[in-house]
Amino acid sequence: MSLDDLYQEIILDHYRSPKNRAPSLEGEDVHVHHSNPLCGDEMDLRLRVADNAVDGLVFDGEGCSISQASASAMTVAVIGRTLDDALDLAEDFRRMMHGEESKRPDDLLDGVAFEGVAKFPVRVKCALLGWMAAKDAIETYLTGERDHEVTHDE
Amino acid sequence: MSFDVQTRKKDFPTLSREVHGRRLVYLDSAATSQTPLPVLDAMDGYYRTCRSNVHRGVYQLAEEATDLYEGARRKLAALVGAPEHGVVFTKNATEACNLVAYSWVRRNLGPDDVVLTTHMEHHANIVPLLHAREDLGFEIRWIPVREDGQLDLEEAARLLDDGRVRFVAVGHVSNVLGTINDVAGIAAMAREANPDCIVHVDGTQAVPQMPVDVPALGVDFYALTGHKMCGPTGIGALVARPELLEQMPPFLTGGEMILDVTTEGATWAPIPGRFEAGTPMIAEAAGLGAAVDYLTEIGLDEVRAHEQQLVAAFLEGLERIEGVSVHGPRDPALRGGAISFKLDGVHPHDIGAMLDSYGVCVRVGHHCTKPLMRHLGVNATARASVYLYNDLDDLPPLLEGLEAAASFFAR
Numbered sequence: 001m002s003l004d005d006l007y008q009e010i011i012l013d014h015y016r017s018p019k020n021r022a023p024s025l026e027g028e029d030v031h032v033h034h035s036n037p038l039c040g041d042e043m044d045l046r047l048r049v050a051d052n053a054v055d056g057l058v059f060d061g062e063g064c065s066i067s068q069a070s071a072s073a074m075t076v077a078v079i080g081r082t083l084d085d086a087l088d089l090a091e092d093f094r095r096m097m098h099g100e101e102s103k104r105p106d107d108l109l110d111g112v113a114f115e116g117v118a119k120f121p122v123r124v125k126c127a128l129l130g131w132m133a134a135k136d137a138i139e140t141y142l143t144g145e146r147d148h149e150v151t152h153d154e
Numbered sequence: 155m156s157f158d159v160q161t162r163k164k165d166f167p168t169l170s171r172e173v174h175g176r177r178l179v180y181l182d183s184a185a186t187s188q189t190p191l192p193v194l195d196a197m198d199g200y201y202r203t204c205r206s207n208v209h210r211g212v213y214q215l216a217e218e219a220t221d222l223y224e225g226a227r228r229k230l231a232a233l234v235g236a237p238e239h240g241v242v243f244t245k246n247a248t249e250a251c252n253l254v255a256y257s258w259v260r261r262n263l264g265p266d267d268v269v270l271t272t273h274m275e276h277h278a279n280i281v282p283l284l285h286a287r288e289d290l291g292f293e294i295r296w297i298p299v300r301e302d303g304q305l306d307l308e309e310a311a312r313l314l315d316d317g318r319v320r321f322v323a324v325g326h327v328s329n330v331l332g333t334i335n336d337v338a339g340i341a342a343m344a345r346e347a348n349p350d351c352i353v354h355v356d357g358t359q360a361v362p363q364m365p366v367d368v369p370a371l372g373v374d375f376y377a378l379t380g381h382k383m384c385g386p387t388g389i390g391a392l393v394a395r396p397e398l399l400e401q402m403p404p405f406l407t408g409g410e411m412i413l414d415v416t417t418e419g420a421t422w423a424p425i426p427g428r429f430e431a432g433t434p435m436i437a438e439a440a441g442l443g444a445a446v447d448y449l450t451e452i453g454l455d456e457v458r459a460h461e462q463q464l465v466a467a468f469l470e471g472l473e474r475i476e477g478v479s480v481h482g483p484r485d486p487a488l489r490g491g492a493i494s495f496k497l498d499g500v501h502p503h504d505i506g507a508m509l510d511s512y513g514v515c516v517r518v519g520h521h522c523t524k525p526l527m528r529h530l531g532v533n534a535t536a537r538a539s540v541y542l543y544n545d546l547d548d549l550p551p552l553l554e555g556l557e558a559a560a561s562f563f564a565r
Contacts, residue, residue, distance in 0.1 A: 040533035062533050063501060064501035120507075
């Protein structure tokens with residue numbers, strides 16, 4: 001395990017130039033706030049839904065390169081998917097973080113670059129923060145709730 | 155410095171290993187210290203030669219085990235200037251703080267009382283109070299931290315002024331800022347405002363690195379832990395005024411801690427056994443006793459002097475790196491061996507991962523001090539902490555790793 005397994009170029013690119021990082025989202029349907037009690041990192045995620053699909057998704061917050069880059073890659077992979085499909089993809093990423101092989105590597109797009117993070121158990125939570133926030137935002141939308149604060153212990 | 159660090163380093167087997175092909179540079183003793191051979195031998199000796207339970211067998215082995223256990227109490231008591239029966243063994247400092255919260259705070263405070271604590275406390279010293287407040291409804295007041303990393307004692311005087319503060323919880327040395335607090339002064343201020351005020355000190359970060367005389371501080375309770383002072387994990391202690399312990403009911407109950415048990419009820423053993431329910435941590439006590447011997451042989455004043463020199467060099471080295479700023483006091487005379495810092499544009503987790511690749515162990519995160527993190531306006535910091543086995547050779551790898559992190563993560 002070397003530092004390069006953790007910090008692949010794709011990951012650093014997302015960290016340096018994050019996609020869909022914004023403090024607000026026009027027409028926002030759901031806002032969730034997640035935090036990681038281990039490191040104190042915080043993340044706000046905003047979701048807009050149209051035709052039962054992820055129409056807009058932005059994240060904001062403070063965190064390490066892994067958490068920020070993973071959230072960035074997640075938004076790119078998830079926008080445009082139906083809510084159910086996005087939940088399935090989030091579950092696929094979660095399993096990959098626990099050492100299983102991804103069943104949908106082509107759909108994860110840059111998300112596959114995080115496979116190596118699974119070898120660094122303390123950083124798995126960082127990589128999962130954005131994905132679990134997205135899962136929560138979608139589930140929150142499906143229950144009809146609109147604001148949700150979660151301390152993340154996944 | 156009058157003890158030889160190179161010789162002492164050889165006492166700590168972990169320090170001779172490599173990680174990622176590099177010499178291990180251990181800069182996380184504020185989280186837990188390494189273990190010297192005499193401590194390992196003492197624990198091993200218990201398991202190999204006199205393993206038996208304490209305080210009950212009438213055979214030779216049990217007497218030897220009891221001597222080890224009670225001998226550790228005697229040694230620790232001597233180290234902090236306290237009477238033996240004022241030393242209660244706990245599993246760590248957190249349990250010691252909870253013992254105070256459950257057996258004193260919850261038995262003595264009500265909704266009209268006030269507790270005074272500080273923004274720089276470790277969660278161990280505030281969460282038991284926040285929890286007790288849910289049930290009792292007392293008020294908690296917070297001494298703020300000044301820009302220079304010191305407690306604002308003028309504000310503390312104002313917070314004490316109405317004489318309603320009945321309990322003070324304050325840390326002796328900050329695990330984040332390194333600040334050494336004037337706990338004797340705070341205790342005197344609190345008593346002047348209210349003679350009945352009880353003062354509890356979290357001494358976790360103090361006892362490993364400087365001479366501490368608890369009675370001389372004029373405080374009532376003093377929590378400490380073994381694993382940061384060269385001892386094993388799993389043992390700590392509450393040092394308390396015996397008169398106070400005498401009045402307190404037990405925290406945990408069960409075996410060992412009783413005088414008599416009938417179907418009607420139970421009566422409690424004398425102190426300190428009243429607070430040590432069940433089979434205690436015997437091997438760990440043997441280890442802690444050996445750790446106290448080890449530190450006493452070096453001399454805690456020597457450890458303190460050594461650390462001050464190191465801290466001065468580390469502060470200077472860190473501040474030479476562009477983008478690094480150190481939290482807490484600048485004057486090594488005012489601080490212990492923990493140095494928290496930030497590196498502009500690089501998250502502490504990423505600093506930690508990069509330093510790890512250089513063989514350097516530092517702690518990153520909120521250090522169980524979320525109120526302080528909020529005060530500093532950060533989610534997390536990186537923290538390097540030095541101890542008796544560190545030397546100036548440990549500084550260049552830290553600086554090298556930080557320079558690498560700064561350029562690697564530059565945006």
